[in-house]
Every structure is written in structure tokens, then in C-alpha cells.
Amino acid sequence: MIETEQLTRRYGNLTAVDALSIRVEPGQVLGLLGPNGAGKTTAMRMIAGFLVPTSGSARVCGHDVLREPLQAKRALGYLPEGAPSYGEMTVREFLQFIVRMRGLKGEAGYRRFDAVVQQLQLDDVLGLGIDTLSKGLRRRVGLAQAILHDPPVLMLDEPTDGLDPNQKHAVRQLIDVMARERTILISTHLLEEVRALCNRVVIIARGKLLADATPAELEARSRYHGAVSFSAPGSGMSQEMLGRLPQVAGIEIDPLDGRITVFPKPGARILEPVETLLREQGLEVSEIQLERGRLDEVFRQITSGDEATAGARA
Amino acid sequence: MSPVNAVLRRELRSYFVTPVAYVFLVIFLVLAGILTFYVGDFYERGQADLQPFFVTHPWLYLILVPAITMRMWAEETKGGTLELLLTLPLTLWQAMLGKFLAAWLFIGLALVLTFPIWITVNYLGSPDNGVIVAGYLGSWLMAGNFIAIGACLSALTRSQVVAFILTALVCVLLILAGQPQVLDFFQGALPRRLVNAVAHLSMLRHFEAISRGVLDLRDLVYFLFSTLGWLIAGVLLLDLKRTR
Structure with a gap:
């Protein structure tokens, strides 16, 4: 101990x-x-x-x-x-x-x-x-x-x-x-x-x-916690549909590889609705991933937040 | 006492796996020989004793002991092994004692290796071997005192060069403290009692007394207290480092 x-x-x-x-x-x-x-x-x-x-x-x-x-x-x-x-x-x-x-x-x-x-x-x-x-x-x-x-x-x-x-x-x-x-x-x-x-x-x-x-x-604590990400070429139209799902808080697209990340509203589970929607739209999705959350992001958020407040005090 | 023993063995071993030990032994033995015969007039004096041999020792130690002690703590501080050593279950005292004893035993070995000169003087004449034993004892005590000074000053700095120079400086001051030139310098400026005190600080005076075969308790106490004092100062310095 x-x-x-x-x-x-x-x-x-x-x-x-x-x-x-x-x-x-x-x-x-x-x-x-x-x-x-x-x-x-x-x-x-x-x-x-x-x-x-x-x-x-x-x-x-x-x-x-x-x-x-x-x-x-x-x-x-x-x-x-x-x-x-x-x-x-x-x-x-x-x-x-x-x-x-x-x-x-x-x-x-x-x-x-x-x-x-x-x-x-x-x-x-x-x-x-x-x-x-x-x-x-x-x-x-x-x-x-x-x-x-x-x-x-x-x-x-x-x-x-x-x-x-x-x-x-x-x-x-x-x-x-x-x-x-x-x-x-x-x-x-x-x-x-x-x-x-x-x-x-x-x-x-x-x-x-x-x-x-x-x-x-x-x-x-990560904003990625519970988010769903997938790659789907030519999915421009379905973004709007995804955004209209009641559980979804927002959508981001990686400018480099076009990977789409869908963020849930607090406490919401969005894997199933997103999957259902994609199937209904007939979109070919090679792989879909439920994010656990990103430690590096949480780490940055926690430690740099401190620096900001320390700077404000100084 | 097991940790003291472990530190002692590690230190002694490190002397012998690096060239330090051999360089020291060769230089000590060669210089002691040369100085005894050429500067000390070993033959020309026509006396069967080792006085010309022992008078060289303070000056040999002045150069060689700091070379042994400079790395004692400075190297550990710089290399980061101090953190390893001091987080093992031993006290600062045990660490200091182990290192001190290793260096002291090593100088003891160097003194033992000067035995040919003892054989020589016994072959040439019939010296008082009691006086010679006293001379060796005095020399070893003086070496211990030098080592304690070096151990303390090595704890002061992470630079071995600084440790060497400081140690040599303090040692030369202690050797010279009793010389007439130094005392004359103080004679005018200081009261008589203080001048006497300075004279008593002189390592040379106590060493010469012992090496003449006069085992006065005061000389032994001088070396004992001075050695202990420097070791205590070294331990306190190390302890202070942990709080700063």
C-alpha cells in the first residue's frame, strides 16, 4: 500500500x-x-x-x-x-x-x-x-x-x-x-x-x-465515447438523414480519408439507429466502429484546461 | 553491517575494474621510491630508519588521495546512481562508511606494497622496527583523514574536477598549517593562543610525532576526530541535498 x-x-x-x-x-x-x-x-x-x-x-x-x-x-x-x-x-x-x-x-x-x-x-x-x-x-x-x-x-x-x-x-x-x-x-x-x-x-x-x-x-469523458464511425464513399446525401436522427448530436468528416464520425447526444446509444439508417439507404459500408473514447483527447482536455486556468491566474 | 560491507565491496571492485587502482598503485610506489632515495637521501644519511620514506607521504597523498576520492559521490550524483543507492535499505551513514572504508583499505594495500623498502632497511642495518610500524600507522591514519576530507567535498559537487581541486586545497592548507612560514604570517595578526590553535591543526605536526615512534594519545585523537568530523560533514551535506 x-x-x-x-x-x-x-x-x-x-x-x-x-x-x-x-x-x-x-x-x-x-x-x-x-x-x-x-x-x-x-x-x-x-x-x-x-x-x-x-x-x-x-x-x-x-x-x-x-x-x-x-x-x-x-x-x-x-x-x-x-x-x-x-x-x-x-x-x-x-x-x-x-x-x-x-x-x-x-x-x-x-x-x-x-x-x-x-x-x-x-x-x-x-x-x-x-x-x-x-x-x-x-x-x-x-x-x-x-x-x-x-x-x-x-x-x-x-x-x-x-x-x-x-x-x-x-x-x-x-x-x-x-x-x-x-x-x-x-x-x-x-x-x-x-x-x-x-x-x-x-x-x-x-x-x-x-x-x-x-x-x-x-x-x-471523451466526446468520442459512444460515437460511431464508418467509411462510405458517396454518402454525401445520407449525412443530412443521419443528422436528423433524434439521438445524434453532430457529424464530422475527416478531411483526409473522408471517414464519417457520428456523435451521440449525452447518454444516447446510436450504433443501431445508424446501422438501420445506412441499410435503409442501401449504402455500402465496408466496416463500422463503435468508439470507446479517446484517452489522448481526454488527457489533453484535462491537462491543457489546467494550463489555461493557471495562465488566467498569472 | 551487511550494507556497509556490500558498498565496500562494490567500491573496491570498481577501483580494480577501472584503471584507477593500478594507476594509483604504480604512481604511489614509484614516486615513494624515487623521492625516498633521491630527495630523502636514504643512503647518504647513513641511518637505518625510514624517516626519508615517511616524510614523502603527505605530499604523495596530497595529489593521489583526491584522485581516489573525487569520484566517490560526484560520480554517483552525476550518473543518477545516487538515487538507486539511497533508495536501497541503508542509511547515509552506512553508505558513507562503506565508501570511506573501501578507500582506506585500498591505501592500506598501497602501504603494504611498500614492504621492499622495509626489507631493504632491515638488510642494510638494524632499524627500530617499532618506530617503523608507528610510521606506517601514522601514515595510514593521515591517509584516512585525507580520504574523509575528499569524501565530504565529493558530496558537495557533481563535478569530479571541482572535488579534486577543493580536496587538494584543503589538504595542503592542513599540511602547511604548522609550518614556520605560515605561523610567522599569523604571528603578527592573531593573538598567541589562536596561532597555537592553527599550529595544532597541522596534520604534518601530528604525523611527524607518530612517525618518530611517539604514540601520543593527543595525536591519535586528532586524526580520529578530524576524520570523523569530515565524514559527519559529508553525511550532513548528502542529507541537505535531499531537502533542497
Whole structure:
């Protein structure tokens, strides 16, 4: 479990994290989402005990990170931004160093070492210097470091940054498997990742919490939620007909590929009426799609709205 | 103490996988040899002791210890590994102690490797080996003090060059504090008691006392407190960094 209460961090006049209160329970994968410079990394560094908060507090598994730092750090597996590691060491030396630092002794240490090497497929590179590894491999070594002591709480700062699609998939699977009984907090600016991984999303910008919801709830905030889109050449005449349907709020046509999107009135379901109408008109529609909503649009709306109000205040 | 041990081993290993250790050992041993024989007149003095050898040590440390300690924290700060290290379950003290002990043991190894000169002087004459042991002890204590200064100043900056220069500067001031030229300079300006205090700050004076074979408690306490003081300052600096 991770809890923060009014967690605040200032650098001079700049407030990087502003009274952030969140609570992540076991079984949750919370995605901390925000534009660059929103305060994601600063918030994580405070929870990890690397930075001291200006005010407010953070607890990991009930241990205050300032008052019981060692207990909090023992409960936490942390992948810092950029997955830093000691370049002059080999992967084996580095992971053995972590084993010793985590106080894993004898048999237990070997077991965890082997398990993690297998989970992250590091067998082939154990003898290589970390300096010589690709970005993706280095990230995997960083992940191995974070999960080595099998922590109940996992905090990963941009875990898939710099990975290719296959590696991203592998890392997401790993997180998925680990998620079952653990508390996981990941930061990202990849919206696909949120949909793929997280069962809860917190959006922050300028250090402030702006939204706390499930990915589906966020998608429902999109104006695309429940919209129906299709491609149909020569459908100019049917637009008017579509617009006259009682459930329809509006219609847009993509100027590039001519794809038509029909927006519903709030709460209305329009897939069936639209389909019926198109069939009645005898229009050839190759494929028709019901939109779930666009996270990127919601994200932009939430985070840029904040900028506008902040600008108005300034 | 397990985290201290883990940090210590990691640091020592990093000395030896990078050229730092070998460059240091070769330069230290070669310079110590050359200075002892050519500047210290080891033969011409006609005395069976290692005084000409030990007097070179403060000056060797002045150049070589900052070279070892400059990377200690500056490199971790710059490379981002400081965040990794400080979010592992260990205290700042344990991290500092591990790094300090690694450097101190390493200098200890360098001192052990000067054993041929001890064999030489025993072959040529019959020196007081007790005095020689005291000399080695004093030299090692002084090295520890230099390392503590370097460790503290390395925590101050992310630039290794700045750490090197600051460390060398503080060390040279502490070496020279007891020299007559320096004391004469203060003689007119400061009251007598303060001049005496400056003289007592001199590392050279305490080192020379020990290396003559006089194990005075005051000299040992000087090195102990000074070393501890710089290490505490280093830990406080690191802690301060987390709040700024």
C-alpha cells in the first residue's frame, strides 16, 4: 500500500508537487499520468525516500518514509527514472550487489537471483558490462533490480521507456503477473500503456491532481465515447438523414480519408439507429466502429484546461 | 553491517575494474621510491630508519588521495546512481562508511606494497622496527583523514574536477598549517593562543610525532576526530541535498 497526504515539494518558487494525496491498494496498478515536468518523478522520489517533502507525508506499507525510512525502503521495489545502474559492473555483479544490499542470504539469495534472471531473460547477458548493453537491456536490468527482493510494493518510473514493441509487451506481461497481490505505481506518458496495464489512472499536471478514475471512466469523458464511425464513399446525401436522427448530436468528416464520425447526444446509444439508417439507404459500408473514447483527447482536455486556468491566474 | 560491507565491496571492485587502482598503485610506489632515495637521501644519511620514506607521504597523498576520492559521490550524483543507492535499505551513514572504508583499505594495500623498502632497511642495518610500524600507522591514519576530507567535498559537487581541486586545497592548507612560514604570517595578526590553535591543526605536526615512534594519545585523537568530523560533514551535506 502507498499513501500520500498533502505531499508537497517546492524548488525555490516552483511547486513541483502540490498537495498530492493518493492511496494505492494491493491489487491496484495505478498509472501516474501527466505531461513532462508535471511532477511525476518528483512525487515518486519522495515516496522512495530519495527527496524530502517540503510538507506532507508519504507512507509505504504503513511506514512513514521519513520516520521509518529503512522499513519503507525494504517494502518497496523502485525503478528510478532512466534505470540508473553502475556501468562498470557486469549484470551478474550488479544483481549480486543488490542481493547483498537487500540482505538476502545464502539459498534465498540464489533462488531470487535465478528467478529474476529467468523472468527478465537476462541469462545471456549476465557476464556483460552494463555499459555495453542496449537501452532495452539496461531497462530490464533495472527492473530486475527492483523486483529482486519480491517486494509487496512496486514503483516504476517509466518502465517501458526506450523499449521496442516486443520488449514493451514482455514488461507489461511481467507487471500484469506481478500485479495480482501487489501494489504497483507506474508513471508514464504513454496512453496505450495505461489502457494495457492500469486499473486506475491519476492525472497530474503542474504538480496537482486533476483526475482519479479508471481508464474506462476516463474514456467515457471523451466526446468520442459512444460515437460511431464508418467509411462510405458517396454518402454525401445520407449525412443530412443521419443528422436528423433524434439521438445524434453532430457529424464530422475527416478531411483526409473522408471517414464519417457520428456523435451521440449525452447518454444516447446510436450504433443501431445508424446501422438501420445506412441499410435503409442501401449504402455500402465496408466496416463500422463503435468508439470507446479517446484517452489522448481526454488527457489533453484535462491537462491543457489546467494550463489555461493557471495562465488566467498569472 | 551487511550494507556497509556490500558498498565496500562494490567500491573496491570498481577501483580494480577501472584503471584507477593500478594507476594509483604504480604512481604511489614509484614516486615513494624515487623521492625516498633521491630527495630523502636514504643512503647518504647513513641511518637505518625510514624517516626519508615517511616524510614523502603527505605530499604523495596530497595529489593521489583526491584522485581516489573525487569520484566517490560526484560520480554517483552525476550518473543518477545516487538515487538507486539511497533508495536501497541503508542509511547515509552506512553508505558513507562503506565508501570511506573501501578507500582506506585500498591505501592500506598501497602501504603494504611498500614492504621492499622495509626489507631493504632491515638488510642494510638494524632499524627500530617499532618506530617503523608507528610510521606506517601514522601514515595510514593521515591517509584516512585525507580520504574523509575528499569524501565530504565529493558530496558537495557533481563535478569530479571541482572535488579534486577543493580536496587538494584543503589538504595542503592542513599540511602547511604548522609550518614556520605560515605561523610567522599569523604571528603578527592573531593573538598567541589562536596561532597555537592553527599550529595544532597541522596534520604534518601530528604525523611527524607518530612517525618518530611517539604514540601520543593527543595525536591519535586528532586524526580520529578530524576524520570523523569530515565524514559527519559529508553525511550532513548528502542529507541537505535531499531537502533542497
